[in-house]
Amino acid sequence: MAPQPAPVGHSKGDYPWWLVALVAIGIVLAVVIIANDIYAQVFRTVFNGVGVTIFVTLVGFALATILGLAIALLGLSDSVVLRQISRFYVEVIRGVPMLVLLFYVAFVGAPGIVAAYNFLTRPLIQAGLSEPVMVRDFSLMWRAIIALMIGYSSFIAEVFRAGIQSVDHGQIEAAKALGLSRYHRFRFVVFPQAIRVIFPPLSNDFVAMVKDSSLVSVLGVSDITQMGKIYASGSFRFFETYSIVTYIYLILTIGLSLALRQVEKRMRGKDRR
Incomplete structure (x- = not known):
């Protein structure tokens, strides 16, 4: 049997190294949050707004x-x-x-x-x-x-x-x-x-x-961004606070993107059948 050509878009160069890099950075930041009291406190405060963000979305x-x-x-x-x-x-x-x-x-x-x-x-x-x-x-x-x-x-x-x-x-x-x-x-x-x-x-x-x-934070709604703004304005730890805010949003958006991409692949697989 003749060898089958590799599927388009699935060459070795397409390996998701970007995802590997992001996971590695995420793990490092998670370790920092656990080990550093300041980052841990910021994370606990900002994380209180995750539920509101998810509900609004x-x-x-x-x-x-x-x-x-x-x-x-x-x-x-x-x-x-x-x-x-x-x-x-x-x-x-x-x-x-x-x-x-x-x-x-x-x-x-x-x-x-x-x-x-x-x-x-x-x-x-x-x-x-x-x-x-x-x-x-x-x-x-x-x-x-x-x-x-x-x-x-x-x-x-x-x-x-x-x-x-x-x-x-x-x-x-x-x-x-x-x-x-x-x-x-x-x-x-x-x-x-x-x-x-x-x-x-x-x-x-x-x-x-x-x-x-x-954007709902401009109305004072207690989402992730608003909780970060409140903490940063009171502690003046802007770097730590907005680094954590960015970290949480990336977890939400990238995780959701990967999950939706898997659903899309399954839909395409059903179509091929």
Whole structure:
């Protein structure tokens, strides 16, 4: 039997030495954190914000994915009006920096939502059946989550749109000929094929949101970055603090990237079968 050629992209030069180097550096830093009391104290303080970072990322990304899919489906609608609404939303939101959007939602959108709620429930408030909601009752964490949801939904909508449009139109026509409804065509024909195209950029957006979740610290939300800012401002140990902050973020982002890459490889393996 003739020798099989080596798979493209799997030559000896492609061995992940970068990952070996990162793991080695990570181990050295872990030893330093264990052995050095200052680094250990910084790590314990900053690590208290990991739960908030993970919560903001998971909830924000889940909501952004749902909203992004809805916007993408509007953009693929037969209605010109719905398509224009979708395009308008995507172009406007993508053009606003995430930090500006965060401030706008937190200090303009949230008070507007509270005012609208109080206006709609005014009869109940006047009757003593309900209490007016104050702006301070609107959690800063949820304001940040809503801002991330809105900001990322515009990018995710484009990912979904490109993935759905990558499906061969002939297969959709064949599904129509079989009498499948629009929902069943999407569920059984379009989405299973589109997800192979959608997953890689969607996973990249997920990793990016882990990093952008650090922006919530400007609102005082106690995530990793905010805990680092508080410790550094009180101890003036900026080098140690932000080295630990960087270390934790790298663990989260690189670990998540490697896990998602394995999922992507498994998806490709199933396709080859």
